[in-house]
Amino acid sequence: MTRVVLLGSSPGPDTSPTGLRLATMPGNPTVGERLRNQLTSMDPRPATIESGDVAAALRALADVAESATENLFIIPENSVVHDELIYQISKTKRGALALVAKEPRGGSAVAEEAPEAPEDNGPEEYVPIDEAEPEIGHNRVEGLPVRVRIGKSRVVSVGTARHAVTRPNGVVLGPLHVSARNAPMLAQTCRELAAMADVFGPDDDLVQLVVFGLVRNGVSVGIRGRRDLFYRRVTTQEEVNEAVPEMAGMNEDRSRLNNAVKGADGFFTTYFVSTYSRFIARWFARRGWTPNQVTLISIALGVAAAACFATGDRPLMVLGGVLIYFAFVFDCVDGQVARYARKFGVLGAWLDATFDRFKEYVVFAGLAVGWVVSGNGDDIWILALTAIGLQSIRHLLDFSFGIANRRKPPAKLPTLALDVPDDRDLRQALVRRKVERTQGLRRVLKMWTKAGKYRAVHWARKMIVFPIGERFAAIAITAALFDARITFLTLVIWGSVAAIYTLTGRLMRSLV
Structure with a gap:
């Protein structure tokens, strides 16, 4: 509540x-x-x-x-x-x-008619923020005085009729x-x-x-x-x-439908699933389907894909690739139904997390069985168990780091007494904090974060961690076009790179 x-x-x-x-x-x-x-x-x-x-x-x-x-x-x-x-x-x-x-750019905000209102001094936006003088905002936006400095992700400073703020916007x-x-x-x-x-x-x-x-x-x-x-x-x-x-x-x-889609999804999910899965989710939600019922469809498709792979027959391997793709689609749909219909529950969250792993592992088993029944030998089980073990370790690390990170207290921001007439000291403290947070490992992490503004880097970072969408896509494509050995080699090699990248980043973040 x-x-x-x-x-x-x-x-x-x-x-x-x-x-x-x-x-x-x-x-x-x-x-x-x-x-x-x-x-x-x-x-x-x-x-x-x-x-x-x-x-x-x-x-x-x-x-x-x-x-x-x-x-x-x-x-x-x-x-x-x-x-x-x-x-x-x-x-x-x-x-x-x-x-x-x-505040709209170009001076379209309404200025308050008051004797103390400052004159328009031209293109103030070109003055660097660190050189700007605190001021009492007199312009208005929707009837409210413009006395707030808004940053990229949070409120930086606020003024009042007696408290000046640097560059209110x-x-x-x-x-x-x-x-x-x-x-x-x-x-x-x-x-x-x-x-x-x-x-x-x-x-x-x-x-x-x-x-x-x-x-x-x-x-x-x-x-x-x-x-x-x-x-x-x-x-x-x-x-x-x-x-x-x-x-x-x-x-x-x-807007509600768009909000049902996770904003931090990977490349494959964003461009090859979520473009249409949200509409499937709305269709289910409007007909009273629950997220758990959709989860059962995803599980059934995953098991069916594993059964196709277990035959080792090429046409059925292709069918298995198609089925595992749609198993992932419905895995996305169940969460989107929950967010769109606002139907959340502990059981649903547990089912979703547990059976995501179940689908992967039963597909691994199906691929290995199909390889063996095709007369290729049983050494494939070594690769299958390696893939399962690697993925299990990655999930364990993800889970444990998430718990540890939630226990970490939020970073403290500078404070300023309420009776101080302007925000100069606060702005200076924020600058010092920014400098302190860009030293050593923090600097490396900051540079890597900033690199994400480039689209290619952003999606490369998303893909290198080998999220579930990319894993299911890799299974579907390699199993349909090649064979189980190629599938497992792809999972092990890409998964190992992802594990090293993720572990390195988390160790660095744990040390700062």
């Missing part, structure tokens, strides 16, 4: 009630009613905080965070949002995640997810902010204030854009009337 916190009208631009009607939607609900219905599955009794008084709202949020034993999902009550966007943000594995929007739109492990820090941060509430300006948004405090207290706040999904805060009926058709014009189901 997730603890949901609904923020009433924010002290900044959101000053209207959430009684605005979504007239074109079934039941003519208010904005607030629709949002509550969307969040019922997460938390049937969400905490509601009126945010007209900033100090009181921050203290109330601190109370909720202190008593929370689960993750927290904080969202303004006047939000119009797709269900899928709520789901994707709330299921993040990051310690904290905020929905953000960057975006806003925190509203939804904020905070993991249970960061809930105590959220509570502490909110109390510190409440004690200095008189410092903030009337246009400072409550969610941005919370992120301001979290970042300065060393919490890594990840970022997520809306991408192909809809989110907007509404304050007038006119804005509601504009938002509803705009949201309806976006294909939420397509």
Whole structure:
């Protein structure tokens, strides 16, 4: 479960009630009613905080965070949002995640009409970030003051009406997810902010204030854009009337379907399976099939492939190659059904992990049997057992490293007192941290990571580790075109290279 916190009208631009009607939607609900219905599955009794008084709202949020034993999902009550966007943000594995929007380039953001607003000094974007002076952001994006510095993967710094930030380039739109492990820090941060509430300006948004405090207290706040999904805060009926058709014009189901596909899949899976397997997954999901039922299809295809290989007959070897390919396709489909239909379970995860290995090993046995019955001798079992042993060791190393890595505490970020008027010290500390993290082995790992921006290197790194998609493809192709000996030699040689590469990388990461 997730603890949901609904923020009433924010002290900044959101000053209207959430009684605005979504007239074109079934039941003519208010904005607030629709949002509550969307969040019922997460938390049937969400905490509601009126945010007209900033100090009181921050203290109330601190109370909720202190008593929370689960993750927290904080969202303004006047939000119009797709269900899928709520789901994707709330299921993040990051310690904290905020929905953000960057300021459009070319000065298209609306500047606040205020005496202290700075003049447009031209193409400021060409000034190096390390030479830029902290500033109080006065431009607005969707009614929110641009006082957030957004990096490649996280919020770098946040300002307020009294706290300058270096090169602000975006806003925190509203939804904020905070993991249970960061809930105590959220509570502490909110109390510190409440004690200095008189410092903030009337246009400072409550969610941005919370992120301001979290970042300065060393919490890594990840970022997520809306991408192909809809989110907007509404304050007038006119804005509601504009938002509803705009949201309806976006294909939420397509986004949900795309999200069902793993983003870190290998080359073969990405280009030769996931291009169409997602549509098979949707077909199964809409007809009530469970992921476990699809897993059984994959297992049956794997066993059938092994039986074909065991004959040693060339046409059946080709058929076996086709069957093992589709066994892998349905192995992908079961996970995609689970993510699309949101049907997860311990049994399904166990079946999927266990029978992936079962399919591989029964196919190995089928290939060896087929070689023997064809009169080629029984020395093939040495290669078969070597392939099984190598793959078992690789899975053991993967499993143990994953456990050890989860126990590793997250890297600490620099902190900065909340009353410091600008973020110069924080930026300098981040630069020093970056330098420290690019020494020795860290430098080598950093260079290898940066090399991944080149497409050829990216896919080469994906393929060299010999993931399951490449393994099943290698089995299907070599068994259909050649023979079992070639198949096992491919598995052993490529698997050995993958094991050496993976083990080297993990040893390096363990030492830094």
